[in-house]
Each structure stands twice: as structure tokens, then as C-alpha cells.
Amino acid sequence: MSKSAAVFVKDVVKCYGDNKILDGLCMTVDRGTIYGLLGASGCGKTTLLSCIVGRKNIQSGEVWVLGGTPGAKGSGVPGPRVGYMPQDIALVGEFTVKDAIFYFGRILNMDDKLISERFQKLSKLLELPPDDRFIKNCSGGQQRRVSFAAAMVHMPELLILDEPTVGVDPVLRDKIWNYLVEIVHSEKIAVIITTHYIEEAKQADKIGLMRGGKLLAEESPARLLTLFHTDTLEEAFLILSRNQEEGRISSALDGASRSQGNAILDSASSTTSIATFDIAYGSKDELTPAKKRTKIKKDQTSLQRHRIKALLDKNWKQFYRNVTGIIFLITFPLLQTLCFLNGVGGDVKGLKLGIVNDETMTTRCQNFDFNGTTEIHDFTDCHFHNMSCRFLEYLEHPMIHKVEYKSLEEATEAIKHGTVLGVLYMSENFTKSYEDRIQNGKDAEPWMADFGEIKAFLDMSNRQTGATLKYKLYELFYRFQEELFQECNWPVRLGSLPLKKNFMYGHEDEPYTIYMIPGTIITMMFFMGAMMTSQIIITDRKEGVWDRSIVAGVTSLEITLTHFILQAVIMALQCTEVLIMVFPAYHSTHLGSPGAIFCITYLAGICGMAYGFWVSVICEDHSQANISVSGGFLPMMLLCGLIWPTEAMPIGLRIFSKCLPFTLAIESFRNVIKKGWSLWDLQVLNGIGVLLGWTLMLGIISLWLIKLKR
Numbered sequence: 001m002s003k004s005a006a007v008f009v010k011d012v013v014k015c016y017g018d019n020k021i022l023d024g025l026c027m028t029v030d031r032g033t034i035y036g037l038l039g040a041s042g043c044g045k046t047t048l049l050s051c052i053v054g055r056k057n058i059q060s061g062e063v064w065v066l067g068g069t070p071g072a073k074g075s076g077v078p079g080p081r082v083g084y085m086p087q088d089i090a091l092v093g094e095f096t097v098k099d100a101i102f103y104f105g106r107i108l109n110m111d112d113k114l115i116s117e118r119f120q121k122l123s124k125l126l127e128l129p130p131d132d133r134f135i136k137n138c139s140g141g142q143q144r145r146v147s148f149a150a151a152m153v154h155m156p157e158l159l160i161l162d163e164p165t166v167g168v169d170p171v172l173r174d175k176i177w178n179y180l181v182e183i184v185h186s187e188k189i190a191v192i193i194t195t196h197y198i199e200e201a202k203q204a205d206k207i208g209l210m211r212g213g214k215l216l217a218e219e220s221p222a223r224l225l226t227l228f229h230t231d232t233l234e235e236a237f238l239i240l241s242r243n244q245e246e247g248r249i250s251s252a253l254d255g256a257s258r259s260q261g262n263a264i265l266d267s268a269s270s271t272t273s274i275a276t277f278d279i280a281y282g283s284k285d286e287l288t289p290a291k292k293r294t295k296i297k298k299d300q301t302s303l304q305r306h307r308i309k310a311l312l313d314k315n316w317k318q319f320y321r322n323v324t325g326i327i328f329l330i331t332f333p334l335l336q337t338l339c340f341l342n343g344v345g346g347d348v349k350g351l352k353l354g355i356v357n358d359e360t361m362t363t364r365c366q367n368f369d370f371n372g373t374t375e376i377h378d379f380t381d382c383h384f385h386n387m388s389c390r391f392l393e394y395l396e397h398p399m400i401h402k403v404e405y406k407s408l409e410e411a412t413e414a415i416k417h418g419t420v421l422g423v424l425y426m427s428e429n430f431t432k433s434y435e436d437r438i439q440n441g442k443d444a445e446p447w448m449a450d451f452g453e454i455k456a457f458l459d460m461s462n463r464q465t466g467a468t469l470k471y472k473l474y475e476l477f478y479r480f481q482e483e484l485f486q487e488c489n490w491p492v493r494l495g496s497l498p499l500k501k502n503f504m505y506g507h508e509d510e511p512y513t514i515y516m517i518p519g520t521i522i523t524m525m526f527f528m529g530a531m532m533t534s535q536i537i538i539t540d541r542k543e544g545v546w547d548r549s550i551v552a553g554v555t556s557l558e559i560t561l562t563h564f565i566l567q568a569v570i571m572a573l574q575c576t577e578v579l580i581m582v583f584p585a586y587h588s589t590h591l592g593s594p595g596a597i598f599c600i601t602y603l604a605g606i607c608g609m610a611y612g613f614w615v616s617v618i619c620e621d622h623s624q625a626n627i628s629v630s631g632g633f634l635p636m637m638l639l640c641g642l643i644w645p646t647e648a649m650p651i652g653l654r655i656f657s658k659c660l661p662f663t664l665a666i667e668s669f670r671n672v673i674k675k676g677w678s679l680w681d682l683q684v685l686n687g688i689g690v691l692l693g694w695t696l697m698l699g700i701i702s703l704w705l706i707k708l709k710r
């Protein structure tokens with residue numbers, strides 16, 4: 001074991017659930033050497049590299065990188081001392097080739113001049129596509145080369161390359177290997193490279209053959225060929241694999257005994273030769289501290305200005321270069337608002353109402369025309385005539401479309417068939433009986449009272465339209481009766497219910513839209529925030545940019561903060577456009593200040609973003625995130641009082657609903673627009689407090705989960 005080991009891995013065990021991926025693995029990578037890590041697909045190479053760069057925690061064993069443990073303060077790993085090219089491209093599609101290199105250079109605190117110099121050199125060497133070509137427009141092989149250049153831009157002490165030569169033509173592959181050999185010797189950097197092209201690893205100084213979570217062997221290519229009497233590394237690997245399957249590799253390779261020194265391989269081939277391999281072992285005392293080799297400042301603090309600047313630049317480019325995304329983010333809230341303002345709360349029109357009038361035939365109902373306008377009779381003598389006709393005049397309203405039926409049976413049949421929504425029936429003696437009810441009051445004959453009624457049969461299966469028609473009939477009947485009393489010079493009040501209504505806030509005929517505004521805006525902004533954040537962060541993570549940036553030293557807090565800054569600006573724009581459309585553009589009135597309205601709306605959006613952030617942490621992909629956002633949002637919407645008052649809920653559910661993010665916020669919003677309350681009114685503060693509480697709680701839990709998930 002060399003004292004100058006760049007990477008030292010001892011007895012490492014790494015599991016995903018019950019699945020043991022690394023099973024007591026040992027490995028040593030010396031400085032100034034190329035280490036080729038070979039193994040079948042799925043054997044755990046990427047997992048091992050993730051543990052080396054500190055992106056994954058291990059269950060047991062030791063990992064030492066450049067003299068420290070990955071993730072430890074001051075170790076520089078993850079950070080500028082290591083260059084990592086993951087297996088996935090892990091570049092932002094909206095970056096140009098130049099942007100990609102500059103992004104990694106800048107988060108590593110290189111100055112632009114130095115980045116530019118390195119970029120020119122790498123561009124030539126790796127035959128990179130033109131500087132201004134977008135990554136998403138590059139071929140797979142070109143993207144891989146840019147990814148390679150990004151890992152090398154700062155000339156790290158340890159370069160980790162996960163399958164860098166996939167999709168690269170043999171000439172270029174050769175060039176890359178030659179370059180690696182050159183820099184390894186000139187700069188004394190260590191390189192770990194995984195590849196499926198076993199033969200290309202011949203140029204490595206040492207090869208690790210990995211299988212079943214262990215290294216079967218760790219030797220120079222030449223020695224492997226000699227030991228196994230083979231011409232190719234592939235054959236050597238095959239023999240080793242067979243031996244492992246047949247249990248012919250000594251148990252000395254496993255567990256504690258590995259650390260004692262050499263492991264002995266049983267017969268390596270058909271011959272009975274015994275091969276002895278150097279096995280990775282040693283102690284951390286033997287490791288040398290890192291030497292300072294680059295002009296890059298090392299920093300481990302969780303917030304660094306240069307990284308935040310680079311991340312903000314990245315997020316901004318990702319945003320403004322994604323035209324579809326911009327169109328969606330700007331137009332979606334507007335479209336939603338337009339749908340709401342035009343589709344919800346308007347007056348119902350043309351409800352079909354059957355009329356059965358046994359008192360007067362239509363033809364005899366003077367001036368009464370079911371299909372046209374009529375004049376109102378003048379009944380100044382207050383002896384009533386044709387009251388049914390007079391009442392029917394009042395039904396000339398846009399909400400009602402009258403349909404005449406000859407009999408009550410025929411009309412009720414029409415309700416059953418859904419032809420009409422209700423039927424009004426007036427009996428033969430309606431006028432006389434109605435007059436008797438009014439003139440004689442409590443002394444009226446019961447049968448007179450019965451005939452003096454207008455009988456309504458309503459279809460309430462659609463509660464909303466049924467109730468709308470019912471209240472309209474009440475309203476029209478009161479108007480009919482009040483005007484009748486007025487004409488007769490009777491006290492008008494006697495013609496209406498003995499209940500005097502006074503409205504402190506709002507008014508009786510206020511459109512339903514006004515009632516719905518707070519709930520619609522708050523839930524919409526929350527939903528927009530949740531969707532936007534979860535989608536953007538999952539995309540970032542799926543592209544591998546998140547992980548790769550973290551290996552370059554960026555902290556999760558910086559990534560989160562910079563995403564938050566841009567999305568908070570977008571959210572402010574969305575809130576502004578929605579509020580402008582609802583209030584000035586649609587002339588909706590509000591008594592409270594626009595500032596207070598904006599504040600509640602904006603906080604609802606920010607709370608939605610925190611919810612989206614949490615979803616992005618617990619979900620693996622977009623479809624899971626979509627289900628989680630919708631699955632969480634819908635129950636909250638059902639319980640927030642938007643559809644039905646919370647006062648109707650069982651007490652436990654009611655208390656629960658008040659604790660949800662937007663129940664009290666909707667109340668606060670309503671109080672501001674309808675009562676003119678300020679932000680400092682206690683009930684308004686309650687709503688704001690709940691939103692802020694949820695935002696903080698979700699943010700903290702998410703950051704904690706990110707830390708825990710490694």
C-alpha cells in the first residue's frame with residue numbers, strides 16, 4: 001500500500017435496502033496513476049464511485065480520499081479537489097457548450113480567464129462542438145465529451161470518470177487515453193475510470209476487477225495477463241469470474257482477512273499456478289494530506305457568493321431558454337383566472353320551467369304570451385282578476401324559459417324526463433282564493449288557502465340549478481306581491497316576509513364569483529407554486545446536475561436557495577398578473593389594500609413552493625411528484641371551505657381543516673377584500689401565520705430529508 005494513496009477503501013459495505021451492493025470491498029488508488037475499474041453492468045461501480053465522492057453513505061468500512069473522509073469539513077471532497085464525470089450526461093440542456101464549462105469553472109471559484117484558457121485547450125483536445133451549440137442539440141457522444149471537459153476544467157487532484165468513452169469513436173478514445181496518461185504523469189493526479197471496453201483499460205496503471213460487490217483482483221494489466229496466461233484482459237476477467245462462481249477464490253479475499261495482507265487465488269487457470277495479489281489495505285495514518293495544487297480556493301461553508309452567482313445564472317438560463325416553460329408559467333395562471341371569472345358564478349340563464357295554468361287558458365290570458373313580452377295589467381280597483389296571468393308576467397326573466405303544459409300529469413312527466421327543471425301549477429280558482437287569503441288572513445277557509453297557492457314542483461337533483469330557480473321564484477313572487485300591494489295602496493311591507501334584511505358587508509345580489517375569488521386565487525397560487533417547484537427540482541435532479549454540482553462542492557442549501565430566489569420572482573409575477581386580472585380588469589371590488597391582498601396571495605404561492613420542494617424530495621420522478629402534488633392538494637381544497645363551509649364539518653375535521661395551509665388564508669383574504677381589514681388584524685394574521693408556519697416546516701423537513709437520503 002502506497003503512502004501517497006489518493007483513494008483508500010477498506011471493507012466497505014453498502015446496501016440499498018436489503019440488497020448488498022458493496023460487500024466488504026477494498027481498493028487503493030495511488031496518486032499519479034490511472035485506475036481502471038472494470039466489472040459487469042450492475043456490479044456496483046457507480047455506487048462505489050458515489051461513495052468515494054461522498055454522495056452516498058456507507059453502512060460500514062472506511063473510505064479515505066486525498067487524505068480525508070469524503071464530506072468531512074475541510075476535506076475538499078466533495079469539492080474542488082475532485083473532478084467527477086458521472087455516467088449520465090448531467091449537464092443542463094439549455095446550456096451552450098461554453099456555458100457548461102464556465103458553470104463548473106465558476107462554482108469551483110476559477111476566474112473567467114483561467115476557465116477560458118482551459119476551455120480552449122479541452123475544446124481542441126476533445127473536439128468539442130461549437131461553443132454556442134446548446135447541449136440539448138449535441139449528439140450523445142458530443143454531450144459526453146463536454147461532460148468530460150467539465151470534469152477536467154479545474155484539473156483536480158482526483159479525477160473520477162464513469163464510462164467516459166461510451167459513444168466516442170476509437171480515434172478520439174485513443175486521444176483521451178493518451179491525454180489522461182500525459183496529465184497523470186505531468187500533474188500527478190489520480191484517475192479512476194470505469195469502462196465496459198475492457199481492452200482499453202490496458203493503458204491503466206492498475207485494474208480493479210469487480211464482481212458481486214467485491215474486487216476480484218487489483219493489479220497492473222501486464223501482471224494480470226502474465227498471471228492468467230492470457231492474451232486479453234477480457235479472458236483474465238472471465239477466468240477470475242468463473243473462479244469466483246466456483247468458490248475458488250480464497251476466503252482470504254473476504255472480510256477481515258483481506259486487511260491482513262495478501263489474498264491468495266486458487267488456480268487461476270487450467271494450470272495450477274497460485275497467484276498472489278496485492279490487496280488494498282492500510283491505515284489512515286499512512287495517508288498523506290492533500291497538497292495544494294490549483295489556484296482554486298477551497299471552501300466548505302454552506303453559502304458561497306461565487307457558487308450562488310453561478311447557480312443563479314444557471315437557473316436563469318434554464319428558465320429563459322425554455323420557451324415552452326415560460327409560456328406555460330405566464331399563461332397558465334391567466335388562463336385559469338379567465339376560466340374562473342367567465343365560468344364560475346355567472347347568472348344562470350334559460351332554465352326550462354313548465355307552466356300549468358288551470359285558471360286561464362293561455363289564449364284568454366290577455367296580453368299574456370308565453371313566447372314574447374307582455375304588458376302588465378293595471379289593477380287599480382284592487383279587485384283581483386287573472387292573478388295567474390299577472391304573476392306569469394313576472395316570470396319574464398332571462399333565467400326562466402317558460403314551457404306551457406295542459407295538465408299537471410303531463411308537466412311532472414316532463415320533469416321526470418329532464419325536459420323541464422320544474423313546474424308551476426295554478427289552480428282554477430287561484431285569483432279568488434289568493435284574494436281571500438290576503439283579505440281574510442287568518443279567517444280564510446283552508447281550502448281557499450290551498451287553492452290560493454302557486455304550487456311549485458322542482459327537480460333538485462342538480463342542487464345548484466334547482467336552488468337557483470327556487471330562490472329566483474321566491475324573489476319574483478315577492479316582487480309580484482309587493483307591487484300588487486303598492487298598486488292597491490296597501491302597506492307594502494305586508495306583502496313581504498316579516499324579516500327585514502340589512503347587509504353590513506356585501507349585498508344580497510352579489511355574484512357568486514366574488515365569494516369564490518379568495519378560495520380560487522389562494523388554491524390556484526398554491527398549486528402553481530407546488531407544481532413549478534416540484535417539476536423544476538426533479539428535472540434538475542434527474543438530469544444529474546444537482547448531484548454533479550454537489551460533488552463540485554455546491555451545497556444543497558445553495559441549490560435550494562437559488563431555486564427559491566428565481567421561483568419566488570416568477571411567483572411574484574404570476575400573483576401580479578392574476579390579481580390585475582381579477583381586480584382592475586374585471587372590476588371586482590376590494591375594500592382592503594392591494595398590498596395586503598398581494599401579500600396573502602404571494603405567501604400562498606410561496607407555501608405551495610415549499611410543498612413542491614418537499615414533494616420533490618420524497619418523490620423519485622415526475623409522475624410520482626404529480627400524483628403527490630395533486631393527491632395532497634385535492635383533499636386540502638375539499639376541506640378548506642371553498643366548496644362547502646367548514647362550519648358544516650364534524651368538530652375534529654373542522655379543527656384539522658383550520659390547520660391546513662389555505663383554510664384560514666382564504667378567510668384572511670376574504671376579510672381583507674370584503675371588510676377592508678388590514679394585515680395586522682388578528683384574524684388576517686392567523687391565515688398568514690399558518691402559511692408561514694407550513695412554509696418553514698416543509699422547508700426545514702425537506703432540507704433535513706436531503707441530508708438523510710445520502
Ligand SMILES: Nc1ncnc2c1ncn2[C@@H]1O[C@H](COP(=O)(O)OP(=O)(O)OP(=O)(O)O)[C@@H](O)[C@H]1O
Nearest residue numbers: 016019021039040041042043044045046047048087
Ligand atoms: N438508489 C438505488 N436504490 C436501489 N438500488 C440501486 C440504487 N442505485 C443502484 N442500485 C442498484 O445497485 C446495483 C449497482 O448499481 P450501479 O449503478 O452501482 O452499477 P454499475 O456497476 O455502475 O452498473 P453499470 O455499469 O450498468 O452502470 C444495481 O443492481 C442497481 O439496480
